[in-house]
Amino acid sequence: MTIKEIEQQIVEEFSIFDNWMDKYQYIIDLGKSMPVIAEDAKKDENLIKGCQSRVWLDCRQENGKLYFSADSDAIITKGIISLLIRVYDGHTPQEIIDSEIDFIDTIGLRQNLSPTRANGLVSMLKQIKLYALAFKEKDEEKSAAKDKGKYSIEDVQKNVIRALKQVFDPEIPVNVYDLGLIYEVKVGEDRSVFIKMTMTSPTCPMADDVVNDVNNAVSDAPGVNGVQIELTFDPEWDESRMSEEARLELGLM
Amino acid sequence: MVPALSGKMSGEALVYLDNAATSQKPRQVLDFLGDAMVQSNANVHRSMYELSDRSTSLYENAREAVRSFINAPGRENIIFTSGTTSSINLVADTFCRRLAPGDEILIEGDSHHSNIVPWQLAAERNGAVVKVIPTDVMLGIGRSGRVVFEELESMLTDRVKILALTHISNITGLVNPVGETIAKAHARGIPVLVDGAQGIVHQKVDVQEMDCDFYAFSAHKIYGATGVGILYGKTQILETLPPYMGGGDMVETVTYGKTTYAPLPLRFEAGTPNFTGAASLTPALEFAEFLRSGQTGKVLKEEECRIMSYMAEALASDPDVEVYGTGVNKTPIFTFNIKGINAGDLAQLLDKMGVAVRSGLMCAEPLINSFGANSVLRASFAPYNTLDEAQTFIKCLHRAKNMLL
Numbered sequence: 236m237t238i239k240e241i242e243q244q245i246v247e248e249f250s251i252f253d254n255w256m257d258k259y260q261y262i263i264d265l266g267k268s269m270p271v272i273a274e275d276a277k278k279d280e281n282l283i284k285g286c287q288s289r290v291w292l293d294c295r296q297e298n299g300k301l302y303f304s305a306d307s308d309a310i311i312t313k314g315i316i317s318l319l320i321r322v323y324d325g326h327t328p329q330e331i332i333d334s335e336i337d338f339i340d341t342i343g344l345r346q347n348l349s350p351t352r353a354n355g356l357v358s359m360l361k362q363i364k365l366y367a368l369a370f371k372e373k374d375e376e377k378s379a380a381k382d383k384g385k386y387s388i389e390d391v392q393k394n395v396i397r398a399l400k401q402v403f404d405p406e407i408p409v410n411v412y413d414l415g416l417i418y419e420v421k422v423g424e425d426r427s428v429f430i431k432m433t434m435t436s437p438t439c440p441m442a443d444d445v446v447n448d449v450n451n452a453v454s455d456a457p458g459v460n461g462v463q464i465e466l467t468f469d470p471e472w473d474e475s476r477m478s479e480e481a482r483l484e485l486g487l488m
Numbered sequence: 489m490v491p492a493l494s495g496k497m498s499g500e501a502l503v504y505l506d507n508a509a510t511s512q513k514p515r516q517v518l519d520f521l522g523d524a525m526v527q528s529n530a531n532v533h534r535s536m537y538e539l540s541d542r543s544t545s546l547y548e549n550a551r552e553a554v555r556s557f558i559n560a561p562g563r564e565n566i567i568f569t570s571g572t573t574s575s576i577n578l579v580a581d582t583f584c585r586r587l588a589p590g591d592e593i594l595i596e597g598d599s600h601h602s603n604i605v606p607w608q609l610a611a612e613r614n615g616a617v618v619k620v621i622p623t624d625v626m627l628g629i630g631r632s633g634r635v636v637f638e639e640l641e642s643m644l645t646d647r648v649k650i651l652a653l654t655h656i657s658n659i660t661g662l663v664n665p666v667g668e669t670i671a672k673a674h675a676r677g678i679p680v681l682v683d684g685a686q687g688i689v690h691q692k693v694d695v696q697e698m699d700c701d702f703y704a705f706s707a708h709k710i711y712g713a714t715g716v717g718i719l720y721g722k723t724q725i726l727e728t729l730p731p732y733m734g735g736g737d738m739v740e741t742v743t744y745g746k747t748t749y750a751p752l753p754l755r756f757e758a759g760t761p762n763f764t765g766a767a768s769l770t771p772a773l774e775f776a777e778f779l780r781s782g783q784t785g786k787v788l789k790e791e792e793c794r795i796m797s798y799m800a801e802a803l804a805s806d807p808d809v810e811v812y813g814t815g816v817n818k819t820p821i822f823t824f825n826i827k828g829i830n831a832g833d834l835a836q837l838l839d840k841m842g843v844a845v846r847s848g849l850m851c852a853e854p855l856i857n858s859f860g861a862n863s864v865l866r867a868s869f870a871p872y873n874t875l876d877e878a879q880t881f882i883k884c885l886h887r888a889k890n891m892l893l
Contacts, residue, residue: 255498255840260891263833288832288863309830310892311837349836 238330241322242338249342258342259311266314272306283355283362288312290359294366300325301370303363312352315344316359323363328374331367336360386458391422395430398456402448405441409484411449415476418467426460428453437468490514490872500842503877503884508658508686508821508868509846510708516771517711524764532763533737533754546767551753553770557777558703559694560720564752567719567726568766572685573602575704575719576652578756579681580606582729583650589615592647596635596664597623597858598657601851603683607652619643625858633660633813633859637669644676651680653700655687659852659866660813661821663691670699679725685709689870690819692780701725712772713765719756726752733758779871788871795869795878796820802882808889812859820869823850829892831865837888843881 236244252258276293283290288309295302303320307313322338323331339345345353386394399412399420411417411432419431430449434442446464453462474487492512495502504512528542551566560566569575584593584607593607597620604618611618621640624630635654651673656663666687670680681702687693688705695703702725707716721729731738731749735758740748749755779788799822803809808827825831835847846866849856856864867881 256837256891259837259840263891288830309833311833312830347840349832349839352832352836 238322238326238334238336242336242341245318245321245338246341255343255347258344258347262314262318263310264314265317266307266310266312269306269313269317270304272304276304277306283358288355290316290355292316292359292362292366294363294370296370296373299327299374301328301331301367303366312355315356319359319363328367328371332364332371386426388422388424388426391426391428391456391458392420394456394458395420395422395428395453398452399449402445402452404435405444407435407485409477409481411445413478413481413484415478415481416445416472426458428459428462429465430462431465431467433467433472435472437471442466491518493872497842497844498840500840503843503880505867505869505873505877505881506844506846507689507870507873508709508850508866510714511689511711511870512872513713514711514771514775516775517713517768520771521713521764521768524767529764531760543763543767546770547761547763550767550769553773554718554720557693557773558688558720559696561696562723564723565695565720565726567721567753567756568761569717569719569756570715570762571708571717572683572704572706573606573717575702575717576602576681576683577606578719578732579702579704579721579729580610580652582732583679583725584610584614584616585730587611587614587616587649590647591616591649592645593618593650593652594621594640594643594648595619595652596621596654597626598633598635598660598662598664598855599652599654599852600658600683600685601853602685603652603654604854616649619648620854623855623858631810631859632662632815633657633855634662634815635664637665640669640672644672644678646676648673648676648678651678653680653682655682655684655693656690656819656821657813657852657855658686658821658868659823659850659855659864660815661686661819661823661868662813662815663687663817663819666700667698674699686819686821689776695720707765707769707772710772711775713762713768715762716765716769718769723752726756729756731758732756735759737761791875792820792869792871794875795873798875798878799867799882802878810859812856812861812864820873821866822868823864823866825861825864826889829889831863833892834865834885834888837891838881838884841884841887843884845881 249258252261272291272293277291281291281293283292288307290305290307290312292303292305302324305316305320307316322336348356396412399417400410402411404411404414407414417430417432421429430453432449446466450462450464453459490512493502493504524546528539528546530540530543532544532547534540551563554566555563569578593611593616595604595607595618607618621635621637621643623635624632627636653666653669654664655666666682673680679701682700684693684703684705689710701722703720705718708714738750738755738758740750778784803811803822803824809824811822811824813823831847835845838845848863850866
């Protein structure tokens with residue numbers, strides 16, 4: 236059922252009662268029959284601010300859908316949360332964010348609550364939407380991570396080399412790859428990249444800058460999921476490691 | 489007599505039992521307020537025209553009505569403020585300016601927040617210390633909620649500079665022995681302020697007999713308009729206090745170099761006062777006097793006794809009920825919890841049955857917490873309430889309890 240359909244169901248249930256004492260009895264019974272929340276979920280970070288009575292609200296995600304559990308030291312409050320949970324349980328974060336529920340007004344609950352409790356109700360609704368927002372953000376992060384999986388190991392390897400060719404040695408106008416400073420590029424199953432590299436001389440004063448530049452360029456390459464760089468001087472670099480293009484560039488050929 | 493009492497709430501006949509929070513107004517106060525707004529609305533103490541004279545007279549007549557109601561020596565002893573809270577703040581702020589680090593302010597364990605926080609603020613400014621005369625619950629020697637004044641003997645040292653008492657607790661309804669406590673403090677030269685927010689409603693107050701240095705109360709709890717408070721102070725101590733708020737009406741002459749201040753009581757009434765509200769004290773206190781004197785007074789007193797014993801028995805007969813505040817010298821303020829039930833839930837259901845009671849901490853968090861509670865239910869009666877209403881309350885309470893259990 237959609238959020239709207241569940242709301243409609245609740246409105247119909249409440250229309251059976253013709254006075255507020257009966258409606259309250261129904262809300263109280265809902266509160267009493269609500270599943271007990273795990274004690275460890277009754278922690279301060281789950282406590283909703285803005286409620287006069289203490290209310291804990293916890294949220295978990297299963298197969299992309301959200302499920303809530305709650306508790307309160309006031310039974311009427313608990314009954315009201317159970318209505319909210321019934322409406323929102325089993326829906327995706329986006330559905331919850333997009334929803335505009337009006338059953339609380341339709342059944343007259345908001346007008347029949349004391350102002351302090353009506354404020355508490357607003358706080359509860361806000362907390363549910365905050366949970367939905369937080370889970371939506373998490374989902375987006377995950378799918379962004381999945382995008383990275385679209386690149387094969389060979390693709391990533393190529394992208395890394397392309398990135399390395401954009402990093403230049405500060406003293407020689409040739410990129411670090413054609414200079415022969417890169418000894419090894421290894422892309423793992425998880426698309427993490429390991430680079431073993433050297434400098435033209437062990438006393439190169441710009442070593443840190445070059446390593447940083449390499450790190451930044453490779454991190455930004457499409458499909459890369461983390462970079463690890465090992466600097467080595469064994470074997471030492473010499474001119475024979477330069478590519479033909481590099482030699483040409485430097486007039487060594 | 490009190491039109492609001494025949495009104496409705498949630499579609500049911502209203503049973504108003506939140507009188508410790510505020511009182512409902514009698515017809516004569518309502519008429520007075522309407523007439524005053526039409527016939528005498530002009531700023532007081534300022535102008536030469538007749539309308540302003542009328543307004544000033546109503547305001548000053550009310551001062552006289554208050555003076556006579558509490559038997560103060562003169563009009564200079566009656567300062568109009570905006571409420572009990574404001575009256576206590578005035579004293580805490582001005583009196584405590586003379587305090588030095590290590591000086592002590594004594595307050596009671598059954599204090600309302602308005603007789604705690606102003607002293608804490610004042611103490612903070614001067615490095616003074618606020619000490620509390622404990623209740624039996626705080627000492628772990630009982631559950632009645634009474635203040636253990638025997639403790640005072642050892643607390644009244646030379647470091648104590650002022651004592652802030654509560655005449656009647658807004659939670660327990662217990663009447664504190666202010667007279668003898670004041671005598672003990674005075675024997676050591678310590679002045680005493682009494683928070684009379686509840687006391688003025690349930691007790692005949694004679695400030696000269698009580699011998700307090702300050703007595704603070706609100707108009708709205710004794711059938712007057714909201715936004716008006718009274719501070720009674722002895723002349724010799726008021727004279728020593730520096731001005732509190734600056735502004736119009738509290739001055740004699742103003743120059744940019746040096747300003748001199750008006751004599752008592754106007755020195756403490758800066759700005760335009762709530763003159764209409766204050767003036768309503770004349771009919772309000774007449775009504776209060778009517779409720780406690782003559783044949784009416786006798787009949788109402790008897791009804792109050794019936795209410796007291798009915799309520800005490802009805803609450804005591806339920807083993808799930810714990811009453812906060814038991815003892816001989818008690819006024820009809822009943823604060824309690826029903827085991828396993830949230831007080832807010834009870835209040836919510838009682839509202840739907842037309843019964844207005846208070847739930848929560850009642851601005852007395854330390855006292856409520858000392859009972860191990862974080863929320864309580866309070867039914868507080870005024871002389872105009874009836875035994876019938878008490879019975880309706882208990883009936884509705886049972887119904888609410890059965891629904892919630």
